[in-house]
Amino acid sequence: MAEAVSWLSVKLALIGYGNVGRALVPMLRQNSAGFPFTVTGIHTLHHGTAIDRAGLTERPEFGPRAESVEAFLNAAGADIAVELTTLNPSTGEPAIGHIRAAFDRGMHVVTANKGPIAHAYAGLRDRACQAGLVFRFESAVMDGAPVFNLWENALPGLKVLGFTGALNSTSKVVIETMESGGTFESGVAAARSMGITEGDGAFDVEGWDSAAKTAALANVLMNAQTTPQQVSTRGIGKLTPGRVQEIARQGKTVRLISRARRTSSGITLRVRAEVIDKADILAAVPGTGNLILFHTDLMGTFGTISIEPLVQQTAYGVFSDLVNVARLVS
């Protein structure tokens, strides 16, 4: 929505410059009249480091890599560190360390990485809070579709009792490939060619991507203080084309479903390959889209759906986080 600009130029330091960073920078430029951000530094593992405190040009020249992320942040002199590195999803590093380094330097942080939220959210949230800094992460789950900022900004007084999500696209592509007569492996290859999975796809099909998203959502929305390893997780690895087609003949399909529930004994979190009706809302999200349903105290169940998300959506999630931070701190 249109609005009056209420802040002077806010300076950004980008840690990592892959697909999301390369989609974000032109988005910042196109919206600079309404939202005046300046990129003062970009730090990459392979292309080196670029710094200009007056603002980098559209095609920054990368010099030698700064000796550390800490040295980079010191040199960039930014207001907000934007964490977009490639992640080790089983630990959340190196992103967690980068975020701590930024907080140590009095910088706000925006990240598109789910790892820090899945593995170390409570500590990072408390550290930011104590230092009077803002920490946002809309794109950590569902690629920029409104999830975390929806809860932060639009649902006062509402308590999350649980959630149900179809949050993994690769497993869906694999299942649909097998329904059409393909093999498990050709399904993984199809997902890789669509750019939605990396490597051998094991992280997705074994459920760890879903477990990380489940932990991230539970940490933020339910204060679960959990990790992906604590989510009870079974993937689709044992599914065969024969079994999938047998299920399809009954008008059903399989989806990797994340479920969280608040019970009297605590919060239960699990990821399972569930057999559901083809017309079930959890199955009906088209293409590579995702769905999350929130179960709440005052508002029953409602949710957010994403349709064919691309890297542009992830970049928009980061952009919306940046605007949120800029509004809060200026």
Place this chain on the structure above:
Amino acid sequence: MAEAVSWLSVKLALIGYGNVGRALVPMLRQNSAGFPFTVTGIHTLHHGTAIDRAGLTERPEFGPRAESVEAFLNAAGADIAVELTTLNPSTGEPAIGHIRAAFDRGMHVVTANKGPIAHAYAGLRDRACQAGLVFRFESAVMDGAPVFNLWENALPGLKVLGFTGALNSTSKVVIETMESGGTFESGVAAARSMGITEGDGAFDVEGWDSAAKTAALANVLMNAQTTPQQVSTRGIGKLTPGRVQEIARQGKTVRLISRARRTSSGITLRVRAEVIDKADILAAVPGTGNLILFHTDLMGTFGTISIEPLVQQTAYGVFSDLVNVARLVS
């Protein structure tokens, strides 16, 4: 989410006290520690008027009806007028007049009525803006599920290019009844017994409820400055059980779908009974739930889904509006 209270008690005057008002008042009471609102007046057509500037009790005693809404607002001395009257959907009155009367008295306004948003939004928005007043209406579409406050608070810099919605529950119940062998009329009766439709159901099945929601969404999200009468509308009135069952045998169903598009010649708005696949996301929303998909410039397509909304959800939408207003003005 938990938050520090940042305002002193904000005073509310309720115009209308039907199902939504009766669900709202206990919700205000249960959340009064975190969100301190005081109801200083309730004005009804049939039960009279209750006023206590120190705060009405849980079971207010109604005296004679104030001679006008204006007189009621003068007496209640509230900060926010909460418009919850029964609506004439073809004109938006009397709600529009009530809202203007509140603005004239320097009161902010929250309404759950779609009529004023569908028929007179731009004028009311401008009037509120000129007077430095806040005007919110989350529950006008989709019963309190995040739509208008999502856009107001969580999606900076994003432009709506169009939307697609399955926004009418009565027509869905009628279609599903006919799919199961019932008549059109028994479907309307079923919807009426579920409390989701009133009277003979014509307003729903002929598409006018969807047209009003379409106009309201387009007015707020696309600045369409339109009315329900300007939405090209055809309902499900000509559908027969035989035709519906013939469609079902092809794995398809019918839904009353709202579509908005921004084109080079302006904004096109239409409501149609569309034949869609049973597993289409527009068909897959369970029960009386609704779905809206937003088509945007920077974020592609994403949406909000509601599952089995009840009057409690509508009341929560009003509650979230009240908190939004209280935050903005205190």
